[in-house]
Amino acid sequence: MKRSSPDSSNAAASADQVPGLEQVSVTALKGVGAQLADKLAKLNIHNLQDLLFHLPMRYLDRTRVTPIGAMQPMVNVVIEGVIRGCDVVYGRRRSLVCRLQDDTGTVTLRFFHFSAAQQKQFSVGARLRCFGESRRGASGLELYHPEYEFCDAAVAAPLESRLTPVYPATEGITQARLRSLCQQALTLMSRHSLRELLPPQPGLNAGTGWAGSLQQAIAYLHHPPADASLQELLDGTHPYQQRLAFEELLAHHLSMLQVRQQLRAAGAVPLPPPERLLQEFRQQLGFNLTAAQQRVAAEISVDLAQPVPMLRLVQGDVGSGKTVVAALAALQAVGNGRQAAVMAPTEILAEQHRQSFSQWLEPLGIQVGWLSGRQKQSERKQQLAAIASGAAQLVIGTHALFQQDVVFADLGLTIIDEQHRFGVHQRLALREKSGARSHSHQLIMTATPIPRTLAMSAYADLDCSVIDQLPPGRTPVQTVVIGNQRRPQVIERVRAACLEGRQAYWVCTLIEESEALEAQAAEATAELLAAALPDVRVGLVHGRLKPAEKEQQMAAFKAGTTQLLVATTVIEVGVDVANASLMIIENPERLGLAQLHQLRGRVGRGSAESHCVLLYGTPLSRYGRQRLDAMRETNDGFLIAERDLELRGPGEVLGTRQTGAVQFRLADLNRDGHLLPAVKQLATRLLQEDPASVEQLVSRWLGHNQHYANA
Known part of the structure; x- marks a missing residue:
């Protein structure tokens, strides 16, 4: 490529004629x-x-020589000295060991990979400058495979003038x-x-x-x-880093807003509220909505009535009543002759939704369809036909909903529950089920509160509503942290609760993400507890059970036939038994805060005083102790979410399958969250005033990764 130099005849050409980098x-x-x-x-x-x-x-600091006597372990240093000895040492591994000395002390250089020529170079009396990380070794401080150069004793070799x-x-x-x-x-x-x-x-x-x-x-x-300031640079707080972090956050935010613009440009069929149907629904509910539920339901209703697709995220702490708000939204779609789909991440949650929605909507003459990955072929075929014909007005299911053979007659609303459990492509696939003529409205729900900084960044394409009020009668759960050595006392506590007529959960966790191993652990625990508690009826639920067996176990627990339910984390969402007032979580240090909070939310759903026992294994790491302390200190899901972000970072909080949206080169949502209000303000302004710069910013920072945002 031919380039013009500043002093050529083209120097006066305008900057836009010079090819950009x-x-x-x-x-x-x-x-x-x-x-x-x-x-x-x-x-x-x-x-x-x-x-x-x-x-x-x-960065590495090679701008100054550190006296050998002043070296500290685990620090990168430049040192200079004279070789006082060099030998091949035979131990567990053969190594070349050199002793380097200056006026302040002596240090060992150790090479596990070396040649005869290299050994010959390290002659006694040669002057050497080395760079590497000092570590504690068999003979004091050592440098393993340092970078080095030979120096002239009479002439000081120049050091680096800048950080490396x-x-x-x-x-x-x-x-x-x-x-x-x-x-x-x-x-x-x-x-x-x-x-x-x-x-x-x-x-x-x-x-x-x-x-x-x-x-x-x-x-x-x-x-x-x-x-x-090396510390500023390592922390990412240098003004130049903050300037670029701002630009990167802006590019990500703009990318999400572009997605929103594209969706809104496609349009959607307006769904005005069917007042009579909604009134009938409220009358047969049997309870009143909280003020927060009414507020959020009204926000959703206004969105659905617009000729552009609703894109709304509803956050609500465990037990705040998101399901009934979702039912109101589904009624608004069905009342306008359109279909609604509810997607849940687990069979148990999907089944819970099927029971709730059927109980509420079938008396109103609305047919509820059902799809899961473990249905028999004949049942699945029947359900697919009902969905395709429009006979199934509300369809509930797991990931089976977005499979290719699922065709909706006229999908007007998609509701995705516990959205962080799905990947971005799954969310996109379900949205495309609405057909080419318009997009369906989309309601995203989560009981895992999302920290404000993450919501502003990862969900910039969504409007956000918060159900920040619990229904009356819910009791705060008391959380205690107990070491595994007190397990017999915990078992006695379970016995006492069950004999008093209450019910309890015992949750088993494993480090390995293996459904088979978790099932084995749960089965073994159930056998041990059944033996230790002969007067308590023990049930068992895990991911390897057949759907019919799982439903049978859950039904027995809900009916009170089973007093103690041993389970894996499959009960994290979708289980609602008001009489359950005690939960034991084994090895809670292996779970994230959000998951622990979700599990704890299975108790405290009635009026009885409820407890959660975190039965941890020893020794407990400092990081594990911080998480368990956070659980003990608060029941507020939003405070827990902020603490989770501090401890685990955005990628883990959102779930690994979501991290395409938050893989930053320089920015850090936890550290740079204070920049987001200005980012949001400038993004809106640029979209209106300078769309060309928007395209260049997104291309500069996201490049070929833009497709991750399209969900």
Whole structure:
């Protein structure tokens, strides 16, 4: 590619005639052929802009020599000294051991992989400069396979003048090669445009605006000066990092808003509220809605009446009554002659929904359809025909709903419960069931409260409603944390509760995500408890049971025939037994806070005082103790969600299958959440005033990963 130099006759040409860095392939760099270009593509590096935005993940300080006597363990250091001895040592592994000495002390250099020529180089009296991480070894502090160079004793070799970047890498690309390529790209940055896509914006740097220009930020972060705050850079709080984190968060937010625009542009059939049908439903409910339920139901009703698709997320803590709000939304679709679909992540939750919706809606003449992955072929065929003909007005199911052979007659509303348990592509597949002429309205529900920073970022395409009130009569659950050595006392506590007429859950967990192993653990626990509690009727539920067996066990527990239900985490959602007032969770340290909170929500559904016992294994890690302490301190799901974000990070909180939406290069939602209000404000402004910059921002930061946001 021909490039114009600043002093050529083209110097006066306008900046937009100079090809941007995003237009210059990495193959324009010295030493980059097709083979290396393919390896760079694995890092999503295709052009020079991609390369410059492939920012260091940390830095090494090679700008100063540390006296050997001042070295600390587990710290990267540059040291310089004279070799006082070098020998091959035979132990568990053969190694080359050199003793390096300066005026302050002696340190060991150890090489497990070495050649005869290398051994010969390390002659006594040679002066060496090394860089590596100091560790405690058999002979005090040691450096394993340090980088090194031989020095002239008379002339001091120059040290690095800047901090050394360490980049995210892939197989076949060394740090040295990445540093060389980035240096070339930085040199070319002055000859090609790197467009500033952010308008002047106060608020990032003590109210004075952005921290320097984009080019200054990029150049600084690739090669920080020796006096840069290494701690700030490692923490990600340097003003230049915050400036780029803001831009990355903005790009992700804009991508989500673009998805929303595309969906709204497709239009939807308006569904005005069928007042008579809704009134009949409320009259036969048998209880009054809370003020929070009424408020959220009204917000949904207004959305459904619009000619654009509803995209609403409803958050409500465990037991806040989301299901009845979903039923009101489904009635609004069915009352307008359209179908509604409710998708749940587990068979148990889907079955719970089928019972609730059938009880509420069938007296109103509404046919409830049912699809699950474990139905018999004849039953499935019958249900598919009812869905395709429109006879099934409300369809409830698991992931089976979005399979290819499921065809709806006229799908007007999709309701996805516990949405974080589904992948983004599953959500997209169900939405496409509405056909080409218009999109269905979409209601997303979760009983796992989402921290505000995550909701603003990962769900920017959704309006958000919160059911922040529990129905009257619900009792707060008392949580206690007990070590496994007190297991006999816990078993006695279960006996006492059951003999008093109450019911209890005993939840088994395993580290391995294996349904078979969890089932075995639950079966073994059920046998032990049945033997220890001969006067208590013990039931068992796990994921390996056949649907009929599972339903039979759940029905027995609901009816009170079974007093103690031993279960795996399949009961996390969808189980509602008011008489159950005690839950034991074995090895709770193995679960996330959100899952623990969900499990705890299975008790406290009646008026009796309820308890949750977290029966942990020892020794308990500091991280495990923090999680269990959070459970003991509060029943507020939103506070627990914020704590979960602090401890586990956004990817884990959203679920691994959702992380395509939150894989940031530089930004960190936990650390940079304070930037999101300004991000949201600027995103709205840019969409209205500068759509060209929007496209470039999204392309710059998301590149080929934009499709993850389309859910």
